């Protein structure tokens with residue numbers, strides 16, 4: 476649930492904005508009284524009362540139960556109506572598309588996954604994204620008019636302003652693709668697009684509540700490697716919405732899929748780990764994901780070769796994170812994405828050790844390393860959360876009169 480409260484305004488011409496602020500605040504708390512709402516949003520009791528009435532008239536909010544008594548009159552609790560609207564989140568990973576359908580409360584109602592064949596064209600991928608979207612909406616049985624739109628999480632680099640994807644290293648042959656517009660044509664609904672690691676960080680922020688308040692660096696390792704940065708409860712996107720692309724900062728070392736050398740992705744991505752394993756004589760048949768999972772199982776069973784390969788990946792990740800954490804002065808790193816989920820404690824412990832050894836001033840700011848709350852669906856869940864956020868969702872903004 477989002478905790479990043481916007482402050483409302485009591486000026487008369489911004490009713491739509493206020494309604495969105497109030498809806499966010501009710502959703503964030505999973506149940507809240509009018510008195511608490513006025514306190515968190517800074518709105519007057521009268522303004523608050525009018526807004527809540529309008530949200531109730533539109534079926535977005537209901538009165539449901541009472542807050543525990545504190546001696547005086549028990550306060551009526553307000554809650555969001557989860558089924559009032561839904562959003563779809565789609566994560567385009569170069570190897571697979573993951574889709575989720577979220578209710579207005581931010582809960583995952585349905586998920587769907589399909590493979591992206593190697594070398595797939597942009598047209599084929601847009602078709603697969605659209606089919607995933609329609610499949611989820613049809614399976615849910617909800618009226619299409621109650622779907623607010625789709626969020627799309629993509630590997631960078633991207634131009635978020637112009638809604639384009641620019642030749643991602645793991646999608647060979649793709650140049651400039653207006654992915655969000657193409658998907659809008661196929662779904663007939665607004666599509667918002669963001670970097671996948673940033674989207675995953677947003678998903679983690681929503682799901683985590685107080686556990687993900689403040690500042691943290693979210694690391695996504697799967698087919699690619701990226702980080703999402705949350706500073707003071709706000710996601711940081713950078714000037715071009717490409718903040719956190721640590722996967723392809725070159726240096727000395729192995730050749731990377733991007734054409735440069737020494738990138739983190741050449742050591743940490745699932746593909747890189749599988750390639751190391753194969754080079755050492757390990758069996759690496761089947762998909763990259765299946766082979767990677769096998770390596771993780773071997774490591775868990777004590778296979779020295781598998782442990783060593785994962786340790787090298789974790790060391791590289793830890794070294795990069797030590798720089799990021801030192802520069803940003805954050806005290807929490809969240810490890811997410813399929814690679815880190817499968818590798819589990821081995822990588823978490825190693826990254827923690829490297830961070831403690833290399834981060835600037837660990838005695839002033841000890842850094843915690845935590846496993847992500849959302850599993851491999853993090854990118855898709857985060858993308859769907861974008862649609863539920865009035866700041867990015869044109870349809871929700873219109874609905875709220877903004």
Ligand SMILES: [Zn+2]
Pocket residue numbers: 722723724731732733734735736738740741
């Ligand atoms: Zn690279």
